[in-house]
Amino acid sequence: MKLPSPWLLAILFIVSLHTVAGGEKPSACQCSRMDPKNRKNCGFPGISSEQCFASGCCFDTQVPGVPWCFTPLPKQASEECVMEVKARVNCGYPGIPLETCKERGCCFDDHIPQVPWCFRPIPVNDCHY
Numbered sequence: 001m002k003l004p005s006p007w008l009l010a011i012l013f014i015v016s017l018h019t020v021a022g023g024e025k026p027s028a029c030q031c032s033r034m035d036p037k038n039r040k041n042c043g044f045p046g047i048s049s050e051q052c053f054a055s056g057c058c059f060d061t062q063v064p065g066v067p068w069c070f071t072p073l074p075k076q077a078s079e080e081c082v083m084e085v086k087a088r089v090n091c092g093y094p095g096i097p098l099e100t101c102k103e104r105g106c107c108f109d110d111h112i113p114q115v116p117w118c119f120r121p122i123p124v125n126d127c128h129y
Helices: 006-021 028-032 049-054 098-103
Strands: none
C-alpha cells in the first residue's frame, strides 16, 4: 500500500483546521489579552499568519519560546468582556443575577465556578494585533 504524499497530508491538515475552527478570524481582544505563557498551539511549524487566521486562530511572533499560532480566548457578548479569568475584577457578589450585573455596567459569565461571574469590563482600545 502506497502512503499519501506529505504535501497531500499537509493540505488535508490545513483544511481540517479551517473546518474545525470555522475559519473566522478572532478579534484583537481575543488574541492580545491572552497571557503568552497560557497559549495553546493551534498550528504547525512554519504556519503563516494567513493560514493561522484562516483556521480561526491568533498569530503573534513577538514572544519567543511560546506558540505563535494559538487558540484565542472565548468570544463574549461584548469585546470589553473578553479576558482571561485571572484578569476579572469583581463587580458583584456571589449569586448575583445577570440583570443586576448588567445594571452595574459589568460583564457576566457564569460558566466557570469559583471565579467572579460579574466582572468589570476592559476598554477595547488596548486590544491590538
